């Protein structure tokens with residue numbers, strides 16, 4: 248294992264993040280506050296409680312997940328796409344590093360950034376609502392696994408993308424709708440039966456449900472299924488990455 | 501033998517079916533400089549890319565310092581430095597961080613003194629805290645060189661390093677190359693500037709259409725193929741070469757004022773004395789006389805054209 252190389256990639260990626268630290272910090276704080284103002288105040292005044300939890304608190308896990316997923320995805324996809332785009336990928340390909348080490352460096356950095364932003368949002372939300380975490384260990388586990396799996400997924404997209412449109416296509420057309428329709432801001436029990444059934448095909452539902460369970464002990468789907476779902480998603484991403492490694496797909500001509 | 505780089509029957513066919521390398525074999529000794537000459541599209545970059553791990557070769561094998569680039573890629577690649585043909589750098593990063601990153605990526609422990617030395621050598625030290633995007637084109641190219649040197653490679657590939665770099669800076673680059681050679685680093689460079697190859701290389705390789713046409717000591721190449729020409733300028737123009745001079749291999753320039761005599765520098769007798777006597781005997785008056793040695797460029801052009809024929 249070329250640990251020095253992994254550390255170098257990780258550090259190089261993180262400096263990009265620190266260069267824009269204020270922006271990285273302020274934008275989640277601002278958007279979270281806006282969500283609380285809009286959703287919490289406007290909708291919360293009509294919906295009093297969801298499954299025994301105040302609406303303001305109920306949306307916190309969804310808010311955190313929404314940001315963590317999109318941030319992990321976009322950071323990881325951009326992180327590996329950018330060197331391809333500007334040509335600096337040559338150095339990674341000629342260095343004595345394995346594909347696994349490259350993945351650890353880039354995915355690790357992207358997951359760290361997402362984790363940072365998730366934490367900032369969580370802390371910001373405590374200024375607006377009373378938050379108790381019923382299962383802190385499960386909460387951290389879900390958060391870490393989501394950061395990791397979506398960073399892996401983003402890495403795959405970054406390798407796959409041949410231009411900026413493709414890079415933004417998947418997050419925009421697939422991930423964001425899935426997150427919004429996956430019960431981020433409502434319990435699916437509030438939906439008509441038909442849409443409840445449809446929602447069960449949305450993988451994001453299982454992540455948000457499990458994450459929310461770790462806060463309030465209530466869930467749309469059993470916690471075991473949530474854990475299985477995120478494990479499966481992570482395994483799937485790892486499998487695809489292993490295949491890319493084997494074939495050199497879109498990296499080596 | 502202190503062979504450091506061994507390329508055996510290296511082949512590359514691109515996905516579109518284009519055969520860019522048709523079985524190239526090459527051996528390099530420690531500390532030598534090889535200049536790879538070839539027209540655009542000859543396969544120079546493809547050859548370098550295959551050795552450095554940027555593309556997967558279709559066939560053949562390469563070893564660096566005895567390490568196969570495939571089965572022992574870590575050991576092989578850690579010995580290789582590459583300065584790519586196209587400038588590619590992270591624009592918002594500082595020069596210092598960019599170069600330091602390269603060293604770390606190759607698994608080498610931090611060594612700020614070495615990086616300072618490299619940056620100073622390449623006249624980049626005062627730019628170390630600048631973002632890459634603030635640098636001029638020539639500086640960016642030197643940052644690429646600094647990155648390639650940061651992990652102390654034993655074999656250095658320079659793919660057209662002086663394209664678009666002005667003469668003064670080019671000179672500075674060759675000083676660095678000479679210093680590396682003195683340290684025993686093996687250098688393979690491609691260039692369009694034949695004078696450059698002529699000036700700094702130990703051996704010259706000529707590549708065209710994916711085939712290595714020859715690799716030879718520069719001096720051998722020059723004498724083997726080097727023909728000299730004697731140009732005799734006449735006082736009065738001629739319509740044809742006089743009968744009295746028909747025994748010589750002569751050409752008459754278009755203006756009729758210059759006789760060009762080609763001869764082999766290695767020949768026992770060059771025939772110059774006799775020719776000049778006979779010119780005088782034919783009643784021609786000389787205005788000036790000069791000789792010209794065919795340059796590498798002439799040799800190169802004749803080789804590549806010969807390939808075309």
Ligand SMILES: Nc1ncnc2c1ncn2[C@@H]1O[C@H](COP(=O)(O)OP(=O)(O)O)[C@@H](O)[C@H]1O
Nearest residue numbers: 500514516518520539540541542543544545546
């Ligand atoms: N990725 C590629 N796909 C198909 N053909 C390529 C690719 N890269 C280079 N070639 C072709 O291979 C030949 C050799 O290219 P290259 O090695 O870049 O030449 P040189 O560096 O000597 O100018 C050229 O004809 C070029 O068009």
Ligand SMILES: [Mg+2]
Nearest residue numbers: 544545546585
């Ligand atoms: Mg080239």
